[in-house]
Amino acid sequence: MEFSLLGPISVATGSGELALGPAKRRSVLALLLLQPNTTVPLEQLIDSLWEDEPPEHARTVVQGHVSRLRATLAEGGADAYGIELTTHGSAYLLRLPEELIDAHRFGELVALARPEAAPADAVPLLREALGLWRGPALTGTVTSPPFAAAAHALEERKLTAVEALARAHGALGEHEQAAAILYSAAVAHPLREGLIAALMRALFRTGRQSDALEWFHRTRRLLNEELGVDPGERLSGAYEEILRAEAADGRRSAAGSGARGQGRTGADPRAAAGRVPAQGGAVPAGKPGAEAATAAGGTRETSGRTGAAPRLLPRPPARFLGRGNQLASLTDALSDRTTGESPLAVVAGPAGVGKTACAVQWAHLHAADFPDGQLFADLRGFGEGDEAPPAEILRDFLLALGTPPERVPGSAQAASALFRSLVADRRLLVVLDNARGSAQVRPLLPGGPHCATVVTSRSRLDGLVATDCARPVGLQALGHEEGAALLGAMLGPERVAEDPAAARELVALCDGLPLALRAAAAQLTARPRWRLARLAAALRDERRRLALLSAEDSGIAAALRMSVARLSADDARLLSALATSADGHLNASVAAALAGYDPERTQDGLDRLAEMHLVDEEATDVYTISTLTQLFARDESGEAEPGSGAGGGD
Known part of the structure; x- marks a missing residue:
């Protein structure tokens, strides 16, 4: 008989899983398993099972669940395994060998692993431990704070084991395996700084410097947006470590070149490598040029080819076409x-x-x-x-x-x-x-x-x-041919070729914006049975279009929101007024009438909106506003119909 907490709550026997019944009964079992061979007070069970005020008959309900669990375990042959569920006054005790609980076996395996001292032995131990997990911990229990806290504690232990496994692979020089293990955990826990720091180091050691630095910047943005904080010491330390390592690699390469050059010319190797003795101290404000570099203890550069050669570019854009x-x-x-x-x-x-x-x-x-x-x-x-x-x-x-x-x-x-x-x-x-x-x-x-x-x-x-x-x-929006080519690159040319008219319509509905087209392609990739015409039909519904043109952490609505957030209140109101235009084409007089502004104020506002590319000035006093910008501005001003922004289903 085996008890599982690391995933759905279950009890497995040689003849299959036992039927445990409803969520509260599973929750009673889970709480007893979290404290095996320990008496658990009835009041603790009641407090854990009901998030709000428990009903008057709560004691009777818990007693009934315990009675049914006792019968279920007995039917599964609990006696043969030394398992007994007993009552002790107003408390309950589940007596059993703890190795029958997957969470206990997990903890023992992790404790045995020594990723730094014995990495070759640690890898199989930690893999076996992580293999015990079958999903989120305590799945199937009630959603009360005590169970949420217990599940979180178990998940923390899992992440600690993931990090230990990555360290073991790293100690063996298997940095690709370490990065692969950490990547999945980092995607699921994007704000766990220690995990991201470990992933950055693993990626850097595989030669993927740009990916490592990209993870830092992504996490820094998330920390700022979600929590309003800057990266902590572990994440910042990993970032600076990578930058310094890149710089050191560049200096070593330059020194090697200098040494080879000395063999040919007899030059001083220190000069060839671009190195001079350090001069301590900070740079005084306003001290420019080589003098400032010397004051900071930096390298006095005499050749564009000496010193560090940092490579901080993000990876090349995927499926880049045209332009x-x-x-x-x-x-x-x-x-x-x-x-x-x-x-x-x-x-x-x-x-x-x-x-x-x-x-x-x-x-x-x-x-x-x-x-x-x-x-x-x-x-x-x-x-x-x-x-x-x-x-x-x-x-x-x-x-x-x-x-x-x-x-x-x-x-x-x-x-x-x-x-x-x-x-x-x-x-x-x-x-x-x-x-x-x-x-x-x-x-x-x-x-x-x-x-x-x-x-x-x-x-x-x-x-x-x-x-x-x-x-x-x-940079302007893509034309029909370029937009269709981008869809073809994302989805495969055959899928686009089978309905070119729908592809052209999709480009138009996306205003030719690559971000919107990529989001549309993501929708179609997730739904391989959909024809392009089906997504086009869904996008015709203006209430759903912006929501459909989003893909997880990116989307046209989010991008537009950031542009509008930088506007003054007057310019934001002007944009909302322009969004009510029937066809998106207008001049300054029409804009003034829509906004209720005087001509001079309207013209100044139009100029600022054009500078921010929220409207286009196609010719003198001829302005256009794109359909997606109109839809967004209407939503923001509360003029959209009910249901705006609701995500699309299958």
């Missing part, structure tokens, strides 16, 4: 060396149009042109939390470039000066994603003529164009 003109425009803008300045391009467009994907795709295509490294940062300009302060991003950059943590300046001004001096002679690419405004970007710009910077934003960032000669690269 040939925009990629060519970026190449033209960032390859221009005629001015002697560090070239700068701004990729701007509406929410969901694929700005980040375009910038990252270009960066990967041209990474070889920047052998001294590629830096990437999410500036969080359009997120639920606060935007990233320049000092935070500069700290990450300086750590990646090999600056010891204790010598990173505390002020953004000093850190910016040190950053510019370190990269002055390097061939370095900087990608600044999701910027809110020009002021957030300027301290992060490198000054060296061999560096290049790509910024993405939903705003046009006219300030960077005016003061820093940024080259704008606009």
